Amino acid sequence: MSRLDQGSPAAAPPSSASAGPVVRPLPGGGLVAHAAGMLLACDADGELADRLLAALRLAAESGADPNAGRLLIHHVARALAGSMGESMAACAVAGPADGGAAVLVSGAAIVTVSGGEGEVTLGGRTALTWTDRFVSGPVSRIELRLPGAGQADPRSRLDAGVVPGGGLEWLADAPAHAASPGRPAASRPAAQPQQAQQALLRPEVPTDPRQGASGPSAPMPVEAPTARGVPPVPAEAAPRPAPGDIPPDDIRSQPFESVLLIQPADAPAPPPPPPATRFDPEPDSRPEVWGGDCKNGHFNDPRAHYCGVCGIAMGQLTVIPRRGPRPPLGVLLMDDGMALRLDADYVMGRDPERAEQVTAGKARPARVDDQSGSVSRRHLQVRLHDWDVELVDLGSVNGTYVMPPGESEYRQIPASQPFQIHPGTMVRLGASRSFRYESHRKH
Amino acid sequence: MQGIADYDFVRSLGQGNHGEFFLAHRPDRLPVEAEYVTVKVVGGTGEDAFRRATRELKAFAAVRSPHLVTLYDAGQQAGIFYYSMEYLPGGSLASPAGPRERADYYRALACAARAAQALHDSGIVHRDINPSNILLTEDGGKLADLGLAQVLAPGVTITGMGALPSVEYTDPASLRGEPTTTAVDLWSLGATLHWFAAGTGIYGGLPVHDPLLTLRKVLSSPPKVSEDLPPKIADLVRSCLGDPSTRPTAGQLADQLDTLV
Ligand SMILES: Nc1ncnc2c1ncn2[C@@H]1O[C@H](COP(=O)(O)OP(=O)(O)OP(=O)(O)O)[C@@H](O)[C@H]1O
Numbered sequence A: 001m002s003r004l005d006q007g008s009p010a011a012a013p014p015s016s017a018s019a020g021p022v023v024r025p026l027p028g029g030g031l032v033a034h035a036a037g038m039l040l041a042c043d044a045d046g047e048l049a050d051r052l053l054a055a056l057r058l059a060a061e062s063g064a065d066p067n068a069g070r071l072l073i074h075h076v077a078r079a080l081a082g083s084m085g086e087s088m089a090a091c092a093v094a095g096p097a098d099g100g101a102a103v104l105v106s107g108a109a110i111v112t113v114s115g116g117e118g119e120v121t122l123g124g125r126t127a128l129t130w131t132d133r134f135v136s137g138p139v140s141r142i143e144l145r146l147p148g149a150g151q152a153d154p155r156s157r158l159d160a161g162v163v164p165g166g167g168l169e170w171l172a173d174a175p176a177h178a179a180s181p182g183r184p185a186a187s188r189p190a191a192q193p194q195q196a197q198q199a200l201l202r203p204e205v206p207t208d209p210r211q212g213a214s215g216p217s218a219p220m221p222v223e224a225p226t227a228r229g230v231p232p233v234p235a236e237a238a239p240r241p242a243p244g245d246i247p248p249d250d251i252r253s254q255p256f257e258s259v260l261l262i263q264p265a266d267a268p269a270p271p272p273p274p275p276a277t278r279f280d281p282e283p284d285s286r287p288e289v290w291g292g293d294c295k296n297g298h299f300n301d302p303r304a305h306y307c308g309v310c311g312i313a314m315g316q317l318t319v320i321p322r323r324g325p326r327p328p329l330g331v332l333l334m335d336d337g338m339a340l341r342l343d344a345d346y347v348m349g350r351d352p353e354r355a356e357q358v359t360a361g362k363a364r365p366a367r368v369d370d371q372s373g374s375v376s377r378r379h380l381q382v383r384l385h386d387w388d389v390e391l392v393d394l395g396s397v398n399g400t401y402v403m404p405p406g407e408s409e410y411r412q413i414p415a416s417q418p419f420q421i422h423p424g425t426m427v428r429l430g431a432s433r434s435f436r437y438e439s440h441r442k443h
Numbered sequence B: 001m002q003g004i005a006d007y008d009f010v011r012s013l014g015q016g017n018h019g020e021f022f023l024a025h026r027p028d029r030l031p032v033e034a035e036y037v038t039v040k041v042v043g044g045t046g047e048d049a050f051r052r053a054t055r056e057l058k059a060f061a062a063v064r065s066p067h068l069v070t071l072y073d074a075g076q077q078a079g080i081f082y083y084s085m086e087y088l089p090g091g092s093l094a095s096p097a098g099p100r101e102r103a104d105y106y107r108a109l110a111c112a113a114r115a116a117q118a119l120h121d122s123g124i125v126h127r128d129i130n131p132s133n134i135l136l137t138e139d140g141g142k143l144a145d146l147g148l149a150q151v152l153a154p155g156v157t158i159t160g161m162g163a164l165p166s167v168e169y170t171d172p173a174s175l176r177g178e179p180t181t182t183a184v185d186l187w188s189l190g191a192t193l194h195w196f197a198a199g200t201g202i203y204g205g206l207p208v209h210d211p212l213l214t215l216r217k218v219l220s221s222p223p224k225v226s227e228d229l230p231p232k233i234a235d236l237v238r239s240c241l242g243d244p245s246t247r248p249t250a251g252q253l254a255d256q257l258d259t260l261v
């Protein structure tokens, strides 16, 4: 290989000079396994450990499959589901999938992947369930860690097999010289994308146990035939709880997910993102409506007598109607100080995220709650129709009330029918929450 | 709360408008030396909002400036979003940890303006510059807390108000829903300068206990620059509140502030 031609093999320590991916065991009290780029670390009782190893074996048989990692997650999730008890065994697995890595953790295990999204950590200090995730490639490093695991000896390797240990470290491209112990993430040279990807898919280390197993690692028997027709994504992965499902004091019973933000001191400065696209996090999704320009070129409601921006008279007859992106129709000012920009529809309520219009991407959720519980889960929809703002009460228990400008009393609007409001209108949801429609556009 | 993810909390540092801050022990996995870190627990978010917020924070963290608070990681547990950053014990412009000289305020604001310029150079608008987001250090200050409100709840221009309503520091144009540009940060820097130099806000007294009234006042009354301000500072404030196209850049403002110390 070209790498060997260039280097001076005599000078390099033979155990750590490598051009391919390397797997190193971390010292510790569990069990770790490696087969064909598929990694497992667990601290589980005998029966579950057997099932986890069988899951790894099963996935490893489809080793040439670029999605073998998904199979691994699938089989491991199954094994874990079969043994969910009072406490969750610490277990971490990772394998190649779609040019990146599929990972799963349960219990108190932690997985860290340096990939296309930066450094992603999945874990659970006292988690009672498991979580899985796909991390996009190219992947340069994966670390599986059980509680109490130490640092990997840079000279150690686990080319294949099952050994006692506290975790595993997978490096796409091991440094040519023995790495200094400690945290490799900051000083490790970035893996070449092509090479790293290639490596994760087809490890260059021998995977045949008869050839490759070195040191204390035991050969991993290969027996069951390749599972066919298994869905690539684990069907029974633990559902992620929605915010609010878990009381704040219990959230640590759930797995966590973290993305590293800090830049290593020696990392090259990232290229600046294209300015124009960054200023507004949302893409421009303003719908086109009919309107007319004032003399100063402000796009207006065709019915307006005065420009909503500069106030100049519109001179109805001379305005040429055209279609253009609709400007925001103002804001809704909530009584708690929240202001919602009227450039999209909203669903308001105690739990608006799961409203049909929201999940379909047609409306934004706006969470509104009160002490007495008089606001319904999905209480009110605010709809923009051309240049008008409409309310639709979604069959709320306690109703929606409006007080148009100049009036002094609230009156209830009918359910499930659009009701147009004008700037200055106060709107009340149930007993106590209210907002006001503010706009400098009047007609 | 005892902690989140692998952070064990020591104590609460204070409740803000957009979450609660905690002093926490540094988990081993973070590649920094510090013994303690600050964790901001923002609250419940959906999956999409989490991805968006993480993307924004990554962009923020990638900006190199000695005057930006260093972010460590962002994550979620049970749908509760958090992010962690360096712990700065000096307090903020709004509530310093100890007595401070007037010059310290100018120095800290100049640092915050430099940080804003670095963000702008990377195409990022902070959106939430106010006295509580400028943290004091030994020799100046650091800008904290990228305004994530919009990212976590799209369409929201401001969220609930604490004791010190940051709406007082927000360009009314962005309250009205106009597209965000770097000019809104200049407004906020100018309003912050006015607040500590004059001892009052640019809207005078605001009915802080009635958010709706506060917002109406901010949206309906033009800001007023205090007559007690020295002319040089008054001009500087005015330039920040003026027409967006004529506002100074954040870097220019920083240079001006340096001449005042
Ligand atoms: N990195 C930090 N180190 C130490 N204390 C901090 C840090 N960041 C914030 N704080 C403190 O946390 C408290 C709450 O901050 P703040 O009022 O800014 O809340 P917030 O939720 O960020 O609101 P806003 O979004 O309006 O800034 C303040 O006392 C502030 O000084």
Ligand SMILES: [Mg+2]
Binding pocket: B016, B132, B133, B144, B145
């Ligand atoms: Mg803050």
Ligand SMILES: [Zn+2]
Binding pocket: A294, A295, A296, A297, A298, A307, A308, A309, A310, A311, A312
């Ligand atoms: Zn006009």
